[in-house]
Every structure is written in C-alpha cells, then in structure tokens.
Amino acid sequence: MNDLEDLAQGPMDQNDIEILGSLREMWDAVDPLPEGLTDRIQFAMSVASSSRRKWRGLSRNRRH
Amino acid sequence: MSTVERPVDLVDLAATAFASYRNGDSLRMPEFVERVTPVLWHVARGQSLSRTAAEDVVQQTWLRLIENAQRISDPRGVLKWLMTTTRRESWRLAQRASRENAVPDIPEPATPEAQSVVNQVLGAEEHAVLWRHVRGLSERCQYLLRVIAFADKPDYAAIAAALGMPLGSIGPTRGRCLASLRSSLMADPAFEYGGAR
Numbered sequence: 104m105n106d107l108e109d110l111a112q113g114p115m116d117q118n119d120i121e122i123l124g125s126l127r128e129m130w131d132a133v134d135p136l137p138e139g140l141t142d143r144i145q146f147a148m149s150v151a152s153s154s155r156r157k158w159r160g161l162s163r164n165r166r167h
Numbered sequence: 168m169s170t171v172e173r174p175v176d177l178v179d180l181a182a183t184a185f186a187s188y189r190n191g192d193s194l195r196m197p198e199f200v201e202r203v204t205p206v207l208w209h210v211a212r213g214q215s216l217s218r219t220a221a222e223d224v225v226q227q228t229w230l231r232l233i234e235n236a237q238r239i240s241d242p243r244g245v246l247k248w249l250m251t252t253t254r255r256e257s258w259r260l261a262q263r264a265s266r267e268n269a270v271p272d273i274p275e276p277a278t279p280e281a282q283s284v285v286n287q288v289l290g291a292e293e294h295a296v297l298w299r300h301v302r303g304l305s306e307r308c309q310y311l312l313r314v315i316a317f318a319d320k321p322d323y324a325a326i327a328a329a330l331g332m333p334l335g336s337i338g339p340t341r342g343r344c345l346a347s348l349r350s351s352l353m354a355d356p357a358f359e360y361g362g363a364r
Contacts, residue, residue, distance in 0.1 A: 111346035115320065119341055122349060126301070126316040129294045134212055137222050141204050144229050145197055151233045152193070 176321045177203060181249070182242040189236055200229065203246065205317045206326070207253045213310040214257040216264065224260065228253045246322070250314075250329035296358050300351045308344035311336060 184199035207228060211221035228249055232239075239248055301309055311332055318326050323338030336342045341349070352358045 107343070107346055107350060110341060110350055111343045112340050113346075114339055115337075115341050115345070119345055119349065120320070122345070122352065123312070123316045125293070125297055126312055129297055129301075130209060130313055130316060132294060133298075134209075134218075136205055136208050137218060140208075140222060140225070141201050144204060144226050145200050147226060148196070148200070148229055148233055149193070151230050152188075155233065 177206065177318050178243060178246050178322050178325050181246040185232075185236075185239070185245045186242040189242075203249060204229075206246075206314060207249060209314045209317055210250055210253045210330070211257040213313050214254070214261045216257050216261055220260055220264065221257070224253055224256045228256065247325060247329040250326065254330065293358065296355065297352070300348060300355065300358070303351060304344065304347055307332075308347060311344050312348065 180195075180199055180202055184195035187193070187195055204225060207225045208221060211224045212218070216224065231252060232245070232249060235248075239245060301312070304312070311327060311330060314330060315323055315326055315337055320338060324334065324336075327336040327338070327342075328334065337345055
C-alpha cells in the first residue's frame with residue numbers, strides 16, 4: 104500500500120474534523136444560502152401541510 | 168473566528184422531526200429545515216445549478232416531502248430521501264442548463280490584484296489556500312467534501328451513500344477524498360491554521 108492508501112484507511116481524527124470545518128467556512132463564504140430561503144421553505148411547507156390536512160379531513164367526512 | 172454553528176446528527180434530527188410531524192406535531196420542523204437545507208443547497212449547487220435553479224430545487228424537494236409524507240416508511244431514511252430527490256432533480260436540470268449558468272469559478276490568483284479578489288471573496292488568505300487545494304481534487308471528491316462539510320461525523324457514511332458514493336468513501340475512515348486533500352495541505356507550508364498537519 105502507498106502512503107495515500109494508508110492515510111485513506113486511517114480513522115478520522117481532530118485534524119480531519121478541522122479541515123472539514125474549514126471547508127464549511129469556505130463554502131459558507133463563497134456560496135451562502137440565499138437570504139430568507141429557510142423562512143420561505145417553512146412558510147411554503149406549512150401552507151402545503153395545512154392544505155393536505157384539510158383535504159384529508161374533507162375526504163374522511165365524505166366517506167362517513 | 169467563524170460564527171458558523173456546529174453541525175448536529177442530521178439522520179437523528181430528520182427522523183425525530185419527521186416522525187413527530189406525521190403524528191401531528193410540527194414543533195421540530197423549523198430546526199429540521201434550518202439544519203438540512205444547507206446540505207441540500209450544496210447537493211444542488213455542486214451539480215453546477217445556478218443559484219436560482221438550486222433554490223427552486225431545494226424548495227420543491229421540501230414540498231415533495233410533505234406530499235409524500237405518508238409514503239415514506241422509515242423516518243431514518245428521510246435525510247437520504249431528501250438528498251436523493253435533490254440530487255436527481257439537480258442532475259436532470261443540470262443536463263439542460265448551459266455551462267454559463269454554472270457555479271462561477273473563483274479567479275485563479277495569477278496577479279496580485281487577482282489574489283486580492285480571491286481573498287475578498289473567501290474572506291481570508293487561508294481560505295484561498297484551501298480553495299487551491301480543493302481545486303486539485305477530482306470533481307467527485309470536490310462534490311463529496313463540499314456536501315459532507317455541512318454535516319457531522321455520524322452522518323458522513325449515510326451522506327456519501329445518498330450521493331451515490333461507495334461505502335468507505337468517508338467515515339469512520341478518512342477515505343481517499345479527504346486523505347488526498349489532507350495530504351496536499353500537509354505538503355503546503357502556506358496552510359497553517361488549526362494545526363491540521
């Protein structure tokens with residue numbers, strides 16, 4: 104086995120976690136989430152969710 | 168220092184929030200969306216979608232989760248379901264999109280002026296060094312590490328599998344992608360922060 108294969112098969116350590124943390128910081132800086140995206144998603148999900156619950160309630164009422 | 172929040176165990180969070188949601192309790196959904204959306208964002212952007220297209224894909228993926236909530240049998244598979252749905256839709260759109268809409272490359276620091284632009288974009292000299300080494304990896308490794316960076320150790324294997332990477336790509340061992348990056352960084356005297364040597 105060469106050195107890279109040895110390194111690849113070693114357990115992850117704190118240095119690896121730090122490298123991944125640095126990657127995360129870098130991508131956060133270079134390509135951040137659009138502002139307000141999670142708020143828009145949550146709003147759309149709650150609208151969709153309450154529509155589906157109403158629809159399921161209506162379907163149940165029609166069956167009974 | 169960065170103010171980036173520490174990641175959490177996303178498979179557990181997704182499973183708990185989703186199971187509660189199906190039982191009529193949506194209290195954990197906001198945290199679920201806040202924590203998982205960055206992962207989905209980078210799944211989409213890593214496939215060269217424009218920011219606008221990636222935003223649409225991520226939002227539609229969450230809405231499809233609501234539509235399919237009763238059909239997903241195992242809540243522990245929800246994170247994988249979200250990632251796979253995002254990846255497939257991103258791939259489909261990326262096939263149609265022109266390369267002009269791709270993620271813009273960060274300019275190579277060929278001149279002092281260009282180096283200054285890189286530092287401005289990345290916020291710190293060490294990020295520019297890191298970026299150069301990331302660019303030296305295969306596209307597949309760049310994609311894996313970009314997404315993995317937004318999760319935590321217990322989720323690495325599940326995320327690699329959801330990206331279609333073979334078992335052993337990362338976690339609990341480093342795998343070749345992280346080993347290549349680490350080896351490349353270790354050989355560069357310009358990379359010094361965090362003691363990661």
